[in-house]
Amino acid sequence: MLNLWRFINKYNAFFFLIIYLTISFILLIRNNDFQRASTFNTSNQIVGSIYQEVNSVNKYLDLNLVNDSLAQENIRLRNQLKSSFLDDSIVTKLVTDTVHRVKYEYILAEVINKSITSRNNYITINRGSREGIKKGMGVIGPSGVVGIVWNVSENFASIQSILHEDTRITSSIEGTPYFGPLIWEGKDPSTVTLTDIPNQLDLKPKARVITSGLGVIFPKGILIGTVLKSGVKGGGSFLDISVKLATNFYALQYVYVIKNNFQTEQEVLEQANKESLNE
Amino acid sequence: MNSIIKNIIRYILLVLIQVFLLKNTVLFGLNTPYLYILFILLLPFETPNWLLFFLSFLIGLNIDIFNDTVGLHAASCVITAFVRVSITSITVQKDNYESDPEPTLAIMGFRWFFFYALVLTFVHHFFLLNFEVFRFSEIPATISRVFLSSLFTLTLIFIAELLFFRKKQRK
Numbered sequence: 001m002l003n004l005w006r007f008i009n010k011y012n013a014f015f016f017l018i019i020y021l022t023i024s025f026i027l028l029i030r031n032n033d034f035q036r037a038s039t040f041n042t043s044n045q046i047v048g049s050i051y052q053e054v055n056s057v058n059k060y061l062d063l064n065l066v067n068d069s070l071a072q073e074n075i076r077l078r079n080q081l082k083s084s085f086l087d088d089s090i091v092t093k094l095v096t097d098t099v100h101r102v103k104y105e106y107i108l109a110e111v112i113n114k115s116i117t118s119r120n121n122y123i124t125i126n127r128g129s130r131e132g133i134k135k136g137m138g139v140i141g142p143s144g145v146v147g148i149v150w151n152v153s154e155n156f157a158s159i160q161s162i163l164h165e166d167t168r169i170t171s172s173i174e175g176t177p178y179f180g181p182l183i184w185e186g187k188d189p190s191t192v193t194l195t196d197i198p199n200q201l202d203l204k205p206k207a208r209v210i211t212s213g214l215g216v217i218f219p220k221g222i223l224i225g226t227v228l229k230s231g232v233k234g235g236g237s238f239l240d241i242s243v244k245l246a247t248n249f250y251a252l253q254y255v256y257v258i259k260n261n262f263q264t265e266q267e268v269l270e271q272a273n274k275e276s277l278n279e
Numbered sequence: 280m281n282s283i284i285k286n287i288i289r290y291i292l293l294v295l296i297q298v299f300l301l302k303n304t305v306l307f308g309l310n311t312p313y314l315y316i317l318f319i320l321l322l323p324f325e326t327p328n329w330l331l332f333f334l335s336f337l338i339g340l341n342i343d344i345f346n347d348t349v350g351l352h353a354a355s356c357v358i359t360a361f362v363r364v365s366i367t368s369i370t371v372q373k374d375n376y377e378s379d380p381e382p383t384l385a386i387m388g389f390r391w392f393f394f395y396a397l398v399l400t401f402v403h404h405f406f407l408l409n410f411e412v413f414r415f416s417e418i419p420a421t422i423s424r425v426f427l428s429s430l431f432t433l434t435l436i437f438i439a440e441l442l443f444f445r446k447k448q449r450k
Contacts, residue, residue: 013364016332020357024336027343028350028410047344054299115346116303117311119412122347158347186412187420189305250303 048156051113052126065251073142104219107131107257112156116189116249121163123147125255128155138217138258144246145169145211145224146255159255162224162245163189171224172212173241176201179212182224182243189249191228194241201239203230209243216263282323290338293318298345310427314435315342316403319359320396323381324367335360348411355407362402366395384440396436400429 008015059066109125127133129152137149139159147161148169160167163184171194172179180196194209207227213220228242260266297315304311319335326334339356343349367382370391384392404425412421 013328013332013361016328017357017361020332020336021354024339024350024354024357026350027340028354030349051345058299114303117305118346118348119408186417 048112048124048126048153051124055110055112059253062251062253065248066253069142069248069251070254103260103262105259105261107133107259109133109157109255109257111252111255114161114249114252116163119186120165121161121189121249122150123159123161123252123255125157125159125257126155127257128153128157130154132259133157133257134259136217137260139255140218140222140258141247141252141255143223143248145218145222146247146249146252148217149257157257161249162192162247163249169218169224170212170214171209173197173201173203173227174208174210174221179214180238182209190245192225192243192245194243195238197230197239197241199237199239203227203239203241205229209241216260216266218258286318286322289321290318290334294338294341294345297342302346306431307427310424310431312428312431312435313404313407314432314439316356316359316400316432317436317439319356319363320399320436321382324371328364331364332357332360351410352407354410355403358406359399359403363399366398370395383443384437385443392440396433397429400432400436401425404429404432 109127112126113124115121133152139146147159149157150160151158168181171182178197182192182194184192209224211218211222223246225243225245228244230239230241293315301312318338335356336353339353342352408421408425
């Protein structure tokens with residue numbers, strides 16, 4: 001027994017290494033589990049409120065960039081107003097009042113914490129389940145798509161940003177019928193890759209990449225970025241297109257969470273399809 | 280007592296700098312400095328092993344909590360602590376020094392400190408970035424991130440050490 005104790009004592013550093021490494025790995029693996037609500041999460045109250053305090057100071061530093069992006073968004077929206085088009089139509093048509101059937105609602109939220117430089121990046125916002133945010137909702141910024149809601153607590157929510165290896169946003173190139181998933185390869189936080197686009201497509205540089213409207217998360221036509229360059233990888237029949245993201249994650253201060261009022265209906269229907277196939 | 284207070288202040292300061300300043304600082308793509316490992320580097324030589332490992336684990340976990348990556352920094356910090364124990368037991372003979380030596384640039388000299396900081400930084404970054412990606416297919420890209428991030432961290436470590444270098448000489 002004494003000899004065993006001496007042995008442990010002599011190589012104590014090694015045993016400490018084993019003990020603490022085991023604890024770390026248990027924490028790492030438990031926390032990776034998607035379904036488990038984590039206790040150590042920035043959506044957790046204490047860390048969330050610390051970040052909110054720091055952010056209230058920090059946000060003045062980016063004020064110029066944030067103002068710019070909000071002003072640009074205003075211009076874009078103003079250009080879409082009916083009053084900015086010349087009204088030359090003489091056709092009268094029946095207008096159906098659709099106000100009671102709004103499909104997408106937007107919830108404004110402020111970014112209180114973000115990571116950009118990791119392999120998998122998350123953003124924390126100051127809205128949570130109390131404001132009706134649920135897991136899986138889409139998130140956009142003033143200039144383009146940002147990510148998908150990942151975990152929600154009462155007052156905070158964390159977003160899995162486009163800059164994450166598991167995020168796949170179905171997108172297409174404006175004016176073409178083709179669509180494919182968007183992948184971040186973990187090299188540069190301003191470019192992502194659009195895959196699965198057939199290579200017969202004649203691609204113009206600077207073409208706009210937009211959300212495809214397939215699926216239940218994003219409405220059709222929200223800007224993701226512009227085409228940088230494209231090429232066929234290894235003689236395949238699909239293009240790999242580099243896309244420059246429209247969202248500048250460094251200056252991201254305000255985001256909109258998209259609530260789809262018909263999400264459950266669509267999901268239940270699609271689930272029923274799968275089940276009847278399996279039978 | 281003095282040394283304990285100094286280390287507590289260093290701990291708090293380094294965590295704050297890392298979490299609120301360096302977290303999204305980027306050089307060439309995705310290379311971030313992890314300056315907080317300076318705390319593990321500068322713990323005095325007479326720190327018992329159990330305390331060294333506990334403190335390394337603690338500061339790693341602390342960074343993790345702010346980064347939503349529980350266990351990632353903790354694991355790489357513990358490995359760094361183990362390498363530190365091995366290096367100091369090989370290279371430092373405590374009898375050669377009159378009063379308690381500390382692993383700082385001012386006391387141990389440039390050559391020793393450079394070697395020490397280089398090895399520990401590289402080990403920490405290697406394990407941190409590889410645990411984070413956790414995929415064999417991305418190892419070449421990760422290694423280049425390890426080198427550039429290490430360079431960035433080392434520069435900051437030496438700037439921090441040189442800032443406090445003169446102060447100790449004057450004493």
